[in-house]
Amino acid sequence: MxxxxxxAEMAWGHDGxxxxxxxxxxxxxxxxxxxxxxxxxxxxxxMVEYYGSGExxxxxxxxxxxxxxxxxxxxxxxxxxxxxxxxxxxxxxxICVMPNDLQSLAFAEEKLNPDYYVVSPACFAEEDMLESIAxxxxxxxxxxxxxxxxxxxxxxxxxxxxxxxxxxxxxxFQNYPTKIEETxxxxxxxxxxxxxxxxxxxxxxxxGSPLVKIIPILALPYGANYIEKHITLDREKxxxxxxxxxxxxxxxxxxxxxxxxxIAIGSSSFKELSEATQRYRTIVRKRIVANxxxxxxxxxxxxxxxxxxxxxxxxPENTAYLLGRSASEDIAKDExxxxxxxx
Numbered sequence: 363m364x365x366x367x368x369x370a371e372m373a374w375g376h377d378g379x380x381x382x383x384x385x386x387x388x389x390x391x392x393x394x395x396x397x398x399x400x401x402x403x404x405x406x407x408x409m410v411e412y413y414g415s416g417e418x419x420x421x422x423x424x425x426x427x428x429x430x431x432x433x434x435x436x437x438x439x440x441x442x443x444x445x446x447x448x449x450x451x452x453x454x455x456x457i458c459v460m461p462n463d464l465q466s467l468a469f470a471e472e473k474l475n476p477d478y479y480v481v482s483p484a485c486f487a488e489e490d491m492l493e494s495i496a497x498x499x500x501x502x503x504x505x506x507x508x509x510x511x512x513x514x515x516x517x518x519x520x521x522x523x524x525x526x527x528x529x530x531x532x533x534x535f536q537n538y539p540t541k542i543e544e545t546x547x548x549x550x551x552x553x554x555x556x557x558x559x560x561x562x563x564x565x566x567x568x569x570g571s572p573l574v575k576i577i578p579i580l581a582l583p584y585g586a587n588y589i590e591k592h593i594t595l596d597r598e599k600x601x602x603x604x605x606x607x608x609x610x611x612x613x614x615x616x617x618x619x620x621x622x623x624x625i626a627i628g629s630s631s632f633k634e635l636s637e638a639t640q641r642y643r644t645i646v647r648k649r650i651v652a653n654x655x656x657x658x659x660x661x662x663x664x665x666x667x668x669x670x671x672x673x674x675x676x677x678p679e680n681t682a683y684l685l686g687r688s689a690s691e692d693i694a695k696d697e698x699x700x701x702x703x704x705x
Contacts, residue, residue: 363627366582366620367562369458369503369590370395370613374602378436382595383446388453389610390593394617397456399480399590402443402466405434408484436602440469447474458503461485467494476500483508483535486517496521501528503588505564507535511556518557530588531557534564539605542567545577550584562588566606569597574608575616579623591616649675649698650684656693661686662704676700 370390376383387398411430438446450457460480461467470476480503485491495502502521506514514531521529531553534540545567554561563581567574569592578589592607601607608616635643653668660666662684669678675698676684690705697703 363582363624363629364587366586366624367396367588368394368617368620369397369399369562369588370593371399371564371590371603372593373399373401374433374436375592375594375604375607376436376438377601378438380438380442380445382601383438383442384449385595386593387446387450387455389595390613391453391455393593393610393614394621395455395593395613397458397477398450399458399460400443400446401460401462401482402470403433403437403462404465404469405430405437407463407465409433440473443469444473447476460505461491461495464491464494467491471498478503480532481505481517486513489520492517492520493524496524496526499524499526499528501530502526503530503532503562503590505532505535506553507533507564514553514557518559527559529557530560530562532562532564532588532590534566534590536564536566536603536606539568539571540566542571542573542577547577547581547584550581550586554585560587562586562590564590566592569594569605569607569612575612575619578616579620582620582623582627589620646671647677648672649677650681650700651675651696651698652693653695655695656689658689658692660689662689662699667699670696672698674698 372383372386375386390398409430413429447457456477457474458478458480459470459474459476460482461470462482462484478501479495479498481492481495483505486509504517518529533550533553550561550563563578563586565578567577578591581589591613592603593613594601594604594607594609597604597607597609648669649672650667651670651672653666656666664685667681667684684699684704687704689703691703693699693703
C-alpha cells in the first residue's frame, strides 16, 4: 500500500508558549510525523466574548473558564507563528493550518505559506471560507465531524467548482476524549465510495488507552491515507487537548506501528512468490511416493501412488505424467517416484 501520511496535531497544546510549540514540532518531526497541524485564530472574528464555559469546549479541568478569555490568554501572536513556520522549513516538516476565520486564512497564506489547509468543523457551512480556501488550490482536509452528508457534498461541490480536487475527508471528532464506540471506522470506506476522494482518520480516543496505538491502524484497510493524532510533551502536565494526545516516545511507537502495518497489508495485486514464500512452498508441499512396493516393469497406475511430505521429488501436479509409464527398477514403499525410476 502507499505510505500513510501522518499528521501530528498541536492545536492549542502550545499553552501560549512559542518555546513549547517549537519543542512539540521538533518532537513530531523526530517521531516520524509527515506534517504538523496548527490552529490559527483571530478571536474577535471567531467567537463572541461571552462564549460560555462548558464540557466539550476545552480540555477537562477548564470547563468553568470563559472560553474566549482562556483562549485569548494562550493565543500566539502572528510573529510567533511566523517564527514557527520558519523553523518547520528548516527541520523539514510540512505545516497544516486550520484557520478559524477569514482573517487567519489571509494571514496564513501571506505570511506562512502552509503546505495544507484544514477546514474547521466550525467553518464547514461558511461558503466564503470554503471558496477562499478552494481558490488557493492547495490540498485541504475537511474535518467532517458533526456534519451531514449533504453538507459534505456541498463543501466538495464548492471546491470542485473552483477546480480544486485536492480534498481529503478527515473522519472523527474531539470529545475530550472520544469514545472508542464513536470511532466508526467503517464509515471511511463509505465516504471514499460516496464522494470519490481521499479519506483519513482524525483520531481522538483516550491517549492513555491501551488501544490508542491500535485503533488508528485499523483505519488503513478501510482506505485511510491519512491519520491525524494529537501530540503533547507530557500527558501528566495536562496541556490543552491532552486527552487524546500521545507523548513523543509514544507517538514514535505509533508511527513505527503504522509503517509496519503498511508492510503487512502489502498490495492487493497478485505477484510472483517471494523468496521466503518459495522456500515455504518447497518445505510444505507433498511429493509423489510409492504407495506400495513396485516391481521393475510394472505399469504405473493411480493406486501405486500416494502423496506425502518429503524433502525432494515430484509434486502432485505431475501425477498425470507418471500414469501409464513403467517402473525402470524396483521401487520400495515410500520411495520417491521421479524421472529416474520410470520410463
